[in-house]
Amino acid sequence: MTNFVIPAPPVVTVPVASGGVFPVRRVYCIGRNYAAHAVEMGHDPDREPPFFFQKNPDDLNTTGEFPYPHQSEDVHHEAEVAVFLKSGGTDISIEEALDHVFGYALCLDMTRRDLQGVAKKMGRPWEIGKAFHGSAPVGPVHTVEEVGHLASGRITLSVNGEERQTGDLNQMIWKVPEMINYLSRFYVLAPGDVILSGTPAGVGPVQKGDVMDISVEGLGSMSVAVT
Numbered sequence: 103m104t105n106f107v108i109p110a111p112p113v114v115t116v117p118v119a120s121g122g123v124f125p126v127r128r129v130y131c132i133g134r135n136y137a138a139h140a141v142e143m144g145h146d147p148d149r150e151p152p153f154f155f156q157k158n159p160d161d162l163n164t165t166g167e168f169p170y171p172h173q174s175e176d177v178h179h180e181a182e183v184a185v186f187l188k189s190g191g192t193d194i195s196i197e198e199a200l201d202h203v204f205g206y207a208l209c210l211d212m213t214r215r216d217l218q219g220v221a222k223k224m225g226r227p228w229e230i231g232k233a234f235h236g237s238a239p240v241g242p243v244h245t246v247e248e249v250g251h252l253a254s255g256r257i258t259l260s261v262n263g264e265e266r267q268t269g270d271l272n273q274m275i276w277k278v279p280e281m282i283n284y285l286s287r288f289y290v291l292a293p294g295d296v297i298l299s300g301t302p303a304g305v306g307p308v309q310k311g312d313v314m315d316i317s318v319e320g321l322g323s324m325s326v327a328v329t
Contacts, residue, residue: 114126114162116162116164116207116242116243117164117243118242119244120245124205124294125294127159127292127296128156128289128292128294129159129161129162129297130156130285130298131211131297132276132281133154134275135275135299135300136301152280152281152284155228155232155233157211157233157237157238157298158233160235161235161236161238162209162296163236163237163240164240165236166324167239167328167329168329169329170309174214174215175216176215177212177213177215177307178215179210179266179267179306180210180301181208182209182210182298182300183257183271184206184209185282185296186204186205186243187202187204187282187291187293187294188293189202190291190293190295191286192286192290193286194286194291195283196279197279199280200278204245205245206243206252207240207241207244207321208241208317208318208322209298210259210326211238212236212237212239213231213232213305214234217231219231239314239326241321251278252271252278252318252321255270255271255318255320255321256268256318257269257270257302257316257317258316258317258318260315261306261308266305266306269302271299271318274299274300281299285297308328309328312327312328313325313328314327314328
């Protein structure tokens with residue numbers, strides 16, 4: 103038995119639709135991976151090298167609720183698909199990248215846009231706007247055996263029944279194999295790693311009492327209440 107000097111933190115897990123739970127190691131998030139979203143955020147959508155930021159494993163939130171953070175007055179929704187890895191390594195080829203994928207899930211990259219904006223202007227990291235408690239509501243993981251690999255399919259998000267985001271997974275600038283390939287050049291990927299694959303255009307603010315509904319063709323839908 104390991105002689106921990108303080109209680110060991112619990113392993114963060116996400117339910118798997120077919121049974122069991124997925125243990126989470128790290129959470130990587132790609133930025134501006136849909137051209138229309140890049141434009142709405144004031145950037146050129148031309149294919150430039152990808153960039154990533156991180157959320158914390160326990161930012162993944164399976165409660166069906168999103169607690170509005172007290173430190174922000176401008177929190178935005180970003181509908182995404184999360185990619186869950188069953189294996190990893192370094193310098194993974196594009197051709198072999200999908201062999202490392204366990205499954206996929208609906209996810210939201212909730213963003214404290216006001217705090218992110220300040221960080222951008224000051225040339226500082228984004229984590230204060232991205233990596234906060236409960237900031238990644240996530241649904242159950244659907245295995246590759248169940249849903250296959252999601253190269254295309256409609257993705258939408260509505261707030262209180264009003265559609266705000268819509269796109270198709272085939273509009274991603276950097277596809278899932280390319281994301282895995284790129285990350286593995288700079289990090290040692292491993293079982294339990296999660297990659298949030300970017301959001302289409304239409305991001306916008308939410309308030310307490312709102313209900314967000316995200317759906318992705320092949321993954322079903324998920325409702326998240328802002329509390």
